[in-house]
Amino acid sequence: MNRMLLNGAALLLLNAGIAHADNHLMVAPGEGKFDWESYETFASDHDYSGEQVTIFGPWLAGEADAFSNLVEYFNEATGANAIYTGSDALEQQILIDAEAGSAPNITVFPQPGLAANMASRGFLTPLPDGTADWVKENFAAGQSWVDLGTYANAEGEDEFYGFIFNANVKSLVWYVPENFEDFGYEVPETMEDFKALMDQMVADGETPLCVGLGSGGATGWPATDWVEDLMLRNHPPEVYDAWVTNEMPFDDPKVIEVIEEYGSFTRNDDYVAGNANDTAAIDFRDSPKGLFDSPPQCMMHRQASFIPAYFPEGTVLGEDADFFYFPAYSEKDLGTPVLGAGTLFAITKDSEATEGFIEFLKTPFAHEIMMAQDGFLTPFKGADTANYANDTQRGQGEILTSATTFRFDGSDLMPGGVGAGTFWTGMVDYSSGNKDAATVASEIQNSWDRLK
Secondary structure, three states: OOOOOOHHHHHHHHHHHHHOHHHHOOOOOOOOOOOHHHHHHHHHHOOOOOOEEEEEEOOOHHHHHHHHHHHHHHHHHHOOEEEEEEOOOHHHHHHHHHHOOOOOOEEEEOOHHHHHHHHHOOOOEOOOOOHHHHHHHHEOOHHHHHHHOEEEOOOOOEEEOOEEEEEEEOOEEEEOHHHHHHHOOOOOOOHHHHHHHHHHHHHOOOOOEOOOOEOHHHOOHHHHHHHHHHHHHHOOHHHHHHHHOOOOOOOOHHHHHHHHHHHHHHOOOOOEOOOHHHHHHOEOOOHHHHHHOOOOOOOEEEOOOOHHHHOOOOOOEOOOEEEEEOOOOOOOOOOOEEEEEEEEEEEOOOOHHHHHHHHHOOOHHHHHHHHOOOOOOOOEOOOOHHHOOOHHHHHHHHHHHOOOEEEEOHHHHOOHHHHHHHHHHHHHHHHOOOOOHHHHHHHHHHHHHHHO
16 A cells, blocks of 8 residues: 555655654755655555665765765655665675575675676565666666676576665876866867877977875786776676676786776876886875975876865866866767666565665656765766766766776676786786786686686
8 A cells, every 4th residue: 555645645745754854854845956756656555664774785984974865765655664784795795695695675785796696596576677787777777787687596587676876986086177178178079089188298398197006915906997998998898797707817918908008007107107117106195295295296186086185285176286087089979888787676585665665766766866965976867967966976977877888897896816916916917117018817717717
């Protein structure tokens, strides 16, 4: 039975909600630019009074608070008692819980590989019928997201298990607008333009890039992001998929060529601040600081959406620093691919209210109330980008909704011994000039073979 039979009745409840909105809802119903109509319609169609939905995910502290704000709206709309619990040991705990038969209703996976593993062991329930088609139609690069959440079940048959909710973008280049203005540089729209811009910077006596691969025991990972981004700009996504699953060997000529193209950017002393062979010795957290020196050590820094956390204190995004999309080749006609990551919602213990929560995530409102908080990006084309908390989020969100292809961080999809092992160390060996691309690729493939 619907909790609210008519929209009018829904409005009455929502109006009642206004009275105590200050207690537990982030914004009182009806206020702001949110798509309240989608919320009201959902509320009128779903009644889960007294039912509990347990949600287990990786978010802690502020991120957990932001998601819990969304959960409160689900509870308000349906009468359910959904509860979110976060953990920094999700990967281990969810396996223990699933094997013990005590899994939460929904698990939020930051690693598609873990979700795929659980699907193959029969620990996941396929998402409600029609969800894959909905994602395909309503998300930019929709098929990419369907593919990301589709895994083989215990019988080896593919089913759709993972609903992307909260993505991030790695295909970004950061710069200081004032520096660009001083030299009359324009943001490049194609990879051809990007390379021409770097050459112009060198001709002007400037250095195009700051690069830092250092990250303690994880040194080398920024280079893997470069290679993954360039793979998507040189080859169709099917080649990327074959690479990250090792259907195409790591030492295939296509991979070697892409590694060498990465080297054409970062192993060129004209293009890189400092000695191009020393990038592994520069901590990735320090590497963007050269943008802000006077005179600047470099003009650009390719890095993901998190990097402003390491900009000098007081940096105002959009004024002191800005970003542009790491462009694709015009001549290769591969669209506008985006490299990134994100979290996938999967059902680990099914119930009617659990499936209702997945339906709730399809409403524009659910995305918009999250967009209004820091750190959330969505490829959902039906959400109003005016609701993003700031222009930086809005710009990155628009890169997502303009994507023709999205691919998850490739090293995260590879076996740990490769993606978080020999791929990292191999990129350090190559970046430092100790080994050539073919040797590094062959060694990484050998390490993959040993894991089979």
